[in-house]
Amino acid sequence: MAANGTGVPMPKSPLVRILTDKKGDGICHDDSGKAVKAQTIDELHSLQKKRSAPTTPIEGTQGAFATLSEDERQRQQLQSISASLASLTRGTGPKVVRGDPAAKSAQAVSHVAHHHHVEAPPISVSDSSLKFTHVLYNLSPAELYEQAIKYEKGSFITSSGALATLSGAKTGRSPRDKRVVIDETTQDELWWGKGSPNIEIDEHTFMVNRERAVDYLNSLDKVFVNDQFLNWDPQNRIKVRIVSARAYHSLFMHNMCIRPTLEELENFGTPDFTIYNAGQFPCNRYTHYMTSSTSIDLNLARREMVILGTQYAGEMKKGLFGVMHYLMPKRQILSLHSGCNMGKDGDVALFFGLSGTGKTTLSTDHNRYLIGDDEHCWSDNCVSNIEGGCYAKCIDLSREKEPDIWNAIKFGTVLENVVFDEFTREVDYGEKSVTENTRAAYPIEYIPNAKIPCVAPHPKNVILLACDAFGVLPPVSKLSLAQTMYHFISGYTALVAGTEDGIKEPTATFSACFGAAFIMLHPTKYAAMLADKMQKHGATGWLVNTGWSGGSYGTGNRIKLAYTRKIIDAIHSGSLLNATYEKTEVFGLEIPTEIEGVPSEILRPENTWDNKHAYKNTLLKLAGLFKNNFETFTNYKIGKDSKLTEEILAAGPNF
Ligand SMILES: Nc1ncnc2c1ncn2[C@@H]1O[C@H](COP(=O)(O)OP(=O)(O)OP(=O)(O)O)[C@@H](O)[C@H]1O
Numbered sequence: 007m008a009a010n011g012t013g014v015p016m017p018k019s020p021l022v023r024i025l026t027d028k029k030g031d032g033i034c035h036d037d038s039g040k041a042v043k044a045q046t047i048d049e050l051h052s053l054q055k056k057r058s059a060p061t062t063p064i065e066g067t068q069g070a071f072a073t074l075s076e077d078e079r080q081r082q083q084l085q086s087i088s089a090s091l092a093s094l095t096r097g098t099g100p101k102v103v104r105g106d107p108a109a110k111s112a113q114a115v116s117h118v119a120h121h122h123h124v125e126a127p128p129i130s131v132s133d134s135s136l137k138f139t140h141v142l143y144n145l146s147p148a149e150l151y152e153q154a155i156k157y158e159k160g161s162f163i164t165s166s167g168a169l170a171t172l173s174g175a176k177t178g179r180s181p182r183d184k185r186v187v188i189d190e191t192t193q194d195e196l197w198w199g200k201g202s203p204n205i206e207i208d209e210h211t212f213m214v215n216r217e218r219a220v221d222y223l224n225s226l227d228k229v230f231v232n233d234q235f236l237n238w239d240p241q242n243r244i245k246v247r248i249v250s251a252r253a254y255h256s257l258f259m260h261n262m263c264i265r266p267t268l269e270e271l272e273n274f275g276t277p278d279f280t281i282y283n284a285g286q287f288p289c290n291r292y293t294h295y296m297t298s299s300t301s302i303d304l305n306l307a308r309r310e311m312v313i314l315g316t317q318y319a320g321e322m323k324k325g326l327f328g329v330m331h332y333l334m335p336k337r338q339i340l341s342l343h344s345g346c347n348m349g350k351d352g353d354v355a356l357f358f359g360l361s362g363t364g365k366t367t368l369s370t371d372h373n374r375y376l377i378g379d380d381e382h383c384w385s386d387n388c389v390s391n392i393e394g395g396c397y398a399k400c401i402d403l404s405r406e407k408e409p410d411i412w413n414a415i416k417f418g419t420v421l422e423n424v425v426f427d428e429f430t431r432e433v434d435y436g437e438k439s440v441t442e443n444t445r446a447a448y449p450i451e452y453i454p455n456a457k458i459p460c461v462a463p464h465p466k467n468v469i470l471l472a473c474d475a476f477g478v479l480p481p482v483s484k485l486s487l488a489q490t491m492y493h494f495i496s497g498y499t500a501l502v503a504g505t506e507d508g509i510k511e512p513t514a515t516f517s518a519c520f521g522a523a524f525i526m527l528h529p530t531k532y533a534a535m536l537a538d539k540m541q542k543h544g545a546t547g548w549l550v551n552t553g554w555s556g557g558s559y560g561t562g563n564r565i566k567l568a569y570t571r572k573i574i575d576a577i578h579s580g581s582l583l584n585a586t587y588e589k590t591e592v593f594g595l596e597i598p599t600e601i602e603g604v605p606s607e608i609l610r611p612e613n614t615w616d617n618k619h620a621y622k623n624t625l626l627k628l629a630g631l632f633k634n635n636f637e638t639f640t641n642y643k644i645g646k647d648s649k650l651t652e653e654i655l656a657a658g659p660n661f
Pocket residue numbers: 359360361362363364365366367368379380397398399400401552553564565566567568570
């Protein structure tokens with residue numbers, strides 16, 4: 007009720023007489039616009055959406071008879087997807103149709119005659135052969151948002167417009183559940199045995215899991231299919247198809263792989279590699295070789311990967327990275343678990359490092375062009391990003407320290423496992439109650455100074471990042487080529503162990519080539535290629551500790567990101583190359599005495615420790631861990647040069 011400000015209700019005023027315009031037919035018009043061009047509500051709704059029709063002709067087939075009709079192209083595309091989903095025991099693919107089964111008028115009604123192999127034996131008849139599988143093909147982010155929010159529990163829009171999702175029971179990768187098919191070829195080509203990430207399965211077991219995944223996917227009303235590319239180097243581009251059951255997975259890969267143009271999609275053809283992501287469905291633990299309900303199975307001969315029992319989306323990204331670690335070296339191209347950026351003058355830097363050491367954080371630099379944050383190829387011609395997006399850790403993310411990543415978390419970005427305010431949908435980046443491994447996956451162009459296409463000239467600096475929670479490695483050291491190789495093969499970092507039981511001792515991790523979980527060949531193969539390329543292009547190696555200073559975890563503190571950035575700036579600018587250096591004991595590292603913007607006393611770690619005795623003991627402890635770890639590599643020759651091998655062995659700690 008209206009009030010006059012005194013709390014006393016105002017007397018009702020008499021109704022004002024409505025005067026209508028006395029022109030025309032004398033009817034009262036409530037607006038001056040024209041009536042809608044629809045007779046029914048359904049017709050009105052159909053006006054809301056219009057179809058973008060790709061009409062570009064296929065290159066080289068512009069002749070009068072060669073151009074495919076739109077219908078024919080769609081038919082071929084569906085046929086290809088049906089073939090992807092074919093159950094191999096039945097030899098036929100499912101009936102597939104485009105569009106959401108929930109939509110009354112499916113966009114396309116064409117479906118595929120699917121008996122392109124043998125006739126199905128009667129015993130194999132199952133309900134799924136009677137139904138259609140609806141294919142949601144390369145949907146846009148907006149459509150995927152709608153799918154996720156309608157059908158996937160735990161999907162919400164955050165206040166900045168990102169799609170918050172939950173990955174389920176697994177919130178990180180499961181390297182112990184990775185399996186690789188051993189056959190006549192891979193037996194000799196791949197790295198097997200102690201230290202290797204490749205745990206074998208036989209072809210038969212792969213097929214058991216493949217059947218399980220495909221049957222699961224075919225039992226669903228709909229599947230998502232993404233046809234995309236890997237590698238921005240046009241000569242070495244790989245076509246990938248991802249079949250998945252969740253909009254979350256489809257949007258994640260939309261962001262992380264290279265997105266084809268409409269024209270490229272029309273001409274996509276047969277994929278070079280296919281992922282079947284049936285992550286919601288477990289593997290059968292009675293299956294030979296299975297040790298849990300999770301299995302990530304790679305078959306290089308079939309060019310296929312099957313995911314069962316984990317919905318963590320990073321499995322797809324890193325699974326494909328493994329494939330690149332096999333395919334690229336065959337072409338003399340080095341695949342790298344590294345970030346990459348380029349200065350205004352074209353100077354390129356690579357950032358190697360294990361998870362959480364700073365690849366994404368430090369390659370995303372407001373003053374430099376971003377080439378990529380995690381996976382690259384180094385060929386004879388260039389460095390190229392493998393991916394079309396970035397996958398940033400979000401824990402404790404702040405707008406002030408990492409503005410570019412902060413601003414990239416907007417509409418289209420997948421935000422995994424974060425906690426947000428129920429009402430405002432503001433994300434609390436400090437919150438670890440789902441996991442500490444909260445992540446944002448966004449297209450690379452969400453970083454304002456990303457260089458598109460993501461290709462750069464040969465690197466000038468190769469920066470090895472280690473987050474040393476022991477606090478004994480210097481914030482920065484200049485490395486000889488042999489030292490670079492020693493640390494590249496070692497792949498050291500030390501994170502802090504689980505926080506639950508109160509034990510907060512740092513644990514050292516050694517992961518060859520800063521990515522042992524992803525490499526397929528013996529580490530020395532990649533190391534030899536890196537040495538060769540660095541030598542040829544005169545790149546300088548650096549070791550940067552983004553971890554602790556002034557003591558180990560618990561006593562000291564993590565080096566301020568602002569200082570690390572100053573150190574990195576001095577590497578990029580070339581000023582650090584000309585600094586004065588002194589050598590450290592034990593590790594024999596060359597450390598600069600001064601860097602602009604960084605307190606000089608922190609450059610030499612022992613200065614920052616109150617307890618010098620503890621420093622020395624911790625240093626020797628770490629050196630011992632390095633030595634132990636390197637023992638597995640001492641019998642290998644690196645490259646053609648036995649001189650380099652000897653130098654690398656001598657480049658480790660001496661005590
Ligand atoms: N001095 C520092 N240098 C770099 N990162 C730091 C520093 N201090 C704190 N950090 C934090 O450490 C984390 C580094 O994670 P980042 O995402 O860059 O790792 P990554 O190497 O890309 O790992 P992954 O391969 O798992 O993606 C970020 O959360 C960053 O804010």
